[in-house]
Amino acid sequence: MPVIEFGHFTVSWRDIVDILIVGYLFHLIILLVKGTRAVSVIYGLFVVILFYYLSGEFGFYTLHWLLGNFLGSIFLVVIILFQKDIRRALAVVGAKGLFAREKLEEEVLNELVLAVVKMADKRIGALIVLEKNIPLGDIIERGVEIKAKITKELLMSIFYPGSPLHDGAVIIRQGRVEAAGCVLPLAVGISPRSELGTRHRAAIGITEESDAISIVVSEERGAISVAIGGKLTSALDEVRLRRVIQNAWQR
Template sequence: MIDFLREFELQMSWRDAVDILLVAFVYYRIILMVKGTRAVSVIIGLLLILIVYYMAGEFGFYTLHWLLTNFLGSIFLVVIILFRRDIRKALSEMGAGRFWRSPKLEEQVLNELVLALVQMARERIGALVVLEKRVPLGDVTERGVELQAKLSKDLLLTIFHPDTPLHDGAVIVQRGLVKAAGCILPLAVGVRHKSTLGTRHRAAMGITEETDAVAVVVSEERGTISVAIGGKLTSSLDENRLQKVLTAALER
C-alpha cells in the first residue's frame, strides 16, 4: 500500500492535482444545487434503472436488458428534458458568478428586513421569511406566488398583514429580492416538544434541515423572533442580536 502511494505520488503532476480539485469542486457545487429539490429523486430513479440494467445483463433477462439498453441510449436527451430548468438556472447563475460564491444581502436590505421583523413582532403579526443561500429554492418558489420585487419593510408588512391572502405562507428572499410569497415549506420531522412549536417554526426548521437557507420566524402568539439554521432554532432574539445572527449566518 505504501509503495503504491509513493508510485502514485511520483506519477502525479501538478496538472493532475488541479484537475482533481476542479472536478471535485464542480461535483460539490452540483450536489449543493440539487440538494432539497426534485432532482434528487430523479437521480435516485436513474441510478436504480442502471442497477436493474446491470442485473438484467448478469442474470440473462434479455428482453428487459434490451428495453433498458434502448432507454439508456437516449439517456442524455432524457437528462436534458428532466433537468432543463436546473440546467438553465445553473448556467445563468454561473454567468452571474453565483455558482462560485454564496449570495449576500446588502446592508441596507438586511436593515429593512430586521426593521420589518421587529415591527411585526411588536404588533404580534406572524411571519416566515426564508433567505436563500447557495442551494436554490426553485421547487419552493414554484409553489408560491412569484413577485420578483425588491425587499423592503413596507412590502413585508403588506405581505404578512392578516387581511392579505399571502400572509400564511413563507416569503423567499434571494439576493435582496422577494422571489415569491405564500410558499409552502416542508415541516421538520421528529422534533422534540412539537406541541410548543407552531407550524411556522416547524416549517423554518424543515427548510433549513434540507437546504443551507436561513429562516426567520415571528410568532404571532408570543411576539418573539426566532432564527432557524441547519434545522436548529434560536429563539427570543432582540433587534441587535437578530442583526448579528443574520449577518454571521449569511457570511458563511
Template structure:
C-alpha cells in the same frame, strides 16, 4: 540521483497528506452545524483505533473494526441521508465560489419589517436563501420577483391578504415568491409554545442551509432557524447580526 528520488517520494507524500487534510476540512465545513459532524469525528477516532490495533498486533480488535468499517458507509448513508443530500447540494451549488450576501440597506428593510410585524403581533415567516438554491420551494408559491421593502413585507403578512399564511422566499436580494409551503419539522410537535410557522422554519432549515425568520402572532417574538436549530426572542440588533453572520459563513 538517490537524493532526487527521495525528494520525489517526499513531495508525493506531502501532497497526499495535504489533499486528504483539505478534503477532510472541506467536508467538516459543509456539514458544520449538523448531526453529521459528530459522526465524522467518531469515524476519525475509529480509524485511529484501527490503525493502532494494526500497528500493535491487536488482532481481535483489528478483526472487529475491519468488519465494522466494511458496513459503516451504508449505515452512515441510511442514518444521515438528509445531511448528506444537503452537503452534496451545497457542493453542486458552488458554495465556496459565490456569496449569498445582502446589502446593509436590504438587511435594514428586513429587520424593520420583522420588528414592525412583531410589535403588531402579526405572524410572519421569511426564508433567506444562502448557498443551496430554493427554486423548488419558491415554485410552490406565488412568484413576485419584487424589491425588498419593509412596507411590502408588512403588507404581504397582514391578516386577510391571500399570501399571509405562507412563507416569503428571499433569493438574490429580491422577494422571489410569497405564500410558499414549507416542510414541517417533527421536533416541536410536543411543545405548545411553538406553532406551525416555527415548525415550518425549523423544517426548511433542516432540509436546506437557508435562514428562516419567524414572527409569532401570539407572543410577538422573533425567532430564527438555521441548520436545524431554533433561536428565540431576538432583539432588533441581534436579528441584524444573525442575518449578516449567516450570509458571511
C-alpha cells in the same frame, strides 16, 4: 522538475497543487458538516479508527477484528443514517454560487430586520426565507410571484392579518422578494406535543433540506427566531437578529 529538495526527498509543483486541492476539499467538507449531526459522527469515527489501530498494535485481536468489520460497513451505515445531511451537502456542492456568492446588501438587511422587529412589536406572525446556494425554485413555483424590491412596508403588508398571503412564507432571492404564500416542508422528528407551531416547524423543515436561512415571528408571543441547518435560535432582539443573519450568510 522538483521545486523543493530535502536530501532524497523532493517536492514538485504537482505535489504542491495536489496538497492544496486536498486541503481545499477538507475545508469544504468541514464547512458543509459544520453545525450538523455529522460532526459528532466524524469525531466518533476518528475515535474508532484510533482504537482499531491501537488494538492491532497491542495485540487485542478480538477487538481489532470487531472494529475492522465495523469500519468495513461504516460507509453504508453513514449513508443510511445521514442521507438528508448528505443530500443537502451534495446539493450545495452542485449549486451555483458555491465559490462566489453575492453579498447580502446592507440595505436589504436593514429593511428585513426593521420589518421583522416591527412585526414582532405588533405581534404579526411572519415566516421569511433567505435563499442561499441551493435554489428553492420548486417552492417558489407553488407560491405567488412577487419579484419586488424588499421594503419594510411590503413585508408588513404581506403578513398583515387578513392578507390572503399572510399564512405562507416569503422567499427572498438575490435581495428581492421573489414569492409569497409559499408552502414549506415541515420538520421531521419533532414531537407532536412540542410547543412549536406550524410556522416554526416549517422554518426548521426548509433548513433541514437546504442551506436557507428562515426567520420566524410568533404572533402569540411576538418572539423572533431564526432557523439554520435544522436548528432554531429563539428570543432574538434586533442586534442579535442582525448578527445571526450576517454570520449565517457568510458560511
